[in-house]
Amino acid sequence: MIQLTTRSLTFPCGDLTLEGAVYLPESTPAPGVVVCHPHPLYGGDMENNVVLAACRALAGRGFAALRFNFRGVGRSDGAFDQGQGERDDVRAALAYLGALPEVDEQRMGLAGYSFGAMMAAEVASAALRALALVSPPIAHSDLRVDWGCPALLLGGEQDPIAPADRLRALAEARGVELRIISGADHFWWGFEEELGGTLADFFQRHLR
Template identity: 50%
Template sequence: MRREKVIFSCGALRLEGVLVLPDGDGRFSGVVVCHPHPLYGGSMDNNVVRAIGSALVGRSIAALMFNFRGVGSSQGSFDHGRGEQDDVRAAIDFLWGRSEVDNERLGLVGYSFGASVALPVACADRRVKAVALVSLPLMEASLAEEAATALSACTIPKLLVCGDDDFVVPLGALQRVSEQAPQPKEIRVVPGADHFWWGNEGTLAETVADFFSRYIG
């Protein structure tokens, strides 16, 4: 694999990221990976983000991991999910423009806060052909309602995955929200995994990579 530190623009801000490309020639499918909550230590160096990136590249899918505004060397400050949606669009713009990437085969994956931010972008941006939502926060009624509304209008392939011991994703709420989503959709609950996925990163990452391999690989 080839790792490249990258900088791309989001309006007046400059955001940092790492683009990981599979070995070999040709144009690869590509996935943008969105990290968890910036105010709780989330960054592109998160264990789940790194595991997913590695698994994607193992399936010959390019992975762009980046830091939201105000994280690491990315400029700006936390914007409660609003500006972060712009960050995701800017990351898609960057990946779209790379010559190594087939811009007709792009996906988006988010973990926790990253899933909340990725969901509305994926469902509105026609460049995104599949979306994976890892530990999508549903512990508050308002969050579940927002997710259900977005998913109800989301026609691209969708994966929702969480652990059965995840305090942020009540399984009842997951079931109710997922029922609002049209096909194609996949729901995966990993036994023994909690919100942080320690010790279960491999299982999660392969689940996500398999999903993208089938839909955009």
């Protein structure tokens, strides 16, 4: 069984201080993954069930996993910035995790759920080894698609916010991986274990 250390933390983002928590495996330096939470104005935070499931599954496979609160959420400074400043929050989280001595900064991944998936897609670049987007709300928003790294689109079959047919079309057009989970909707209640395992499998293929 993998031995883990979990610790609460804060890290800077410009003039703001953001709160987070990091899962660190016993064997280091480990590949690192930042996980971004859903929309702050609809109750999204780093305690979300999808975020927790992702981090725990990744940690169980020997990854360092960081979850954090966007600006204005929980104990993080600032206020919601309509998805503008939140991009900087993601960049700051990646920089913080990659700078930890327990983390191999050359093996970094990024994941996001719903609003967090949109922010992750905006920030992704060739500097990352892998990107996973869970339930990106493409029924209501355009999704940046020039990511520059291997990507996974993960959705629920019963999700009207991230419709499965649109995810399939996007995956085919971009040549990226796709997983649609039968029976799951946008909130993933009851499907956390399958979701976490799918994400861990993806990052294991690309970060190991």
